[in-house]
Amino acid sequence: MGVRNLISPVARVVAMLFFGALMVFLGAGCQFAGTLGPGRFNTVVIDAGHGAHDSGARAVRGTSEKVVALDTAKRVAAILRRRGFWVIETRTTDVFIPLGRRVAISKGTRNSVFVSIHYNWARRSAARGVETFYYSPQSQVLAQKVQRELSLSYATPNRGVKRRGFYVLRKNSRPAILVECGFLSNPFDNAIAQNASKRQRIAEAIARGIIAARE
Ligand code: ZN
Secondary structure, three states: OHHHHHHHHHHHHHHHHHHHHHHHHHHHHHHHHHHHOHHHOOEEEEEEOOEOOEOOOOOOOOOOHHHHHHHHHHHHHHHHHHOOOEEEEOOOOOOOOOHHHHHHHHHOOOOEEEEEEEEEOOOOOOOOOEEEEEOOHHHHHHHHHHHHHHHOOOOOOEEEEEEOOOHHHHOOOOOEEEEEEEEOOOHHHHHHHOOHHHHHHHHHHHHHHHHHHHO
């Protein structure tokens, strides 16, 4: 009994020291990993596709891509700001921003990721679903996280993550993705895209994916 009383507090102190050291070690590990990966951004550049004379995809019914993409982008920006991110929007009105300017904005921003928001179009009206493109390897995780959330935002096929050399991705020095939120050429996807509350759900999904990529 007496021996137990002696050993027990000693063992407790040893255990505390051990776990304390373990926590410090793990903490240092996390920090180290954070400085290496794209996961430590505090700024998001939100790029609404198209604008002005460049309407983007035409909808089978309702407004064109430049309108629904801008609205979705503004919603994503608002959600991220509420979550404490610094957000830069390449456009907030119906203006034409050359692709080079969009990339320059991204390159000129520190600790940032770039998310370009689009809606799709195909000649075949049956084509539908959501997909996310990336180019540089450092952008792959961001693409995967956003695509995962986006694919759950409404009932449409998950077309997956694809590597593609789109200008705004290829010329970018930051982790950069291009999100296609559905096909305006498909009546089902388009009905979602034309509905403000559905666009809010899409925006929330994109924001969740971005936040998940940082964690
Ligand atoms: Zn587009």
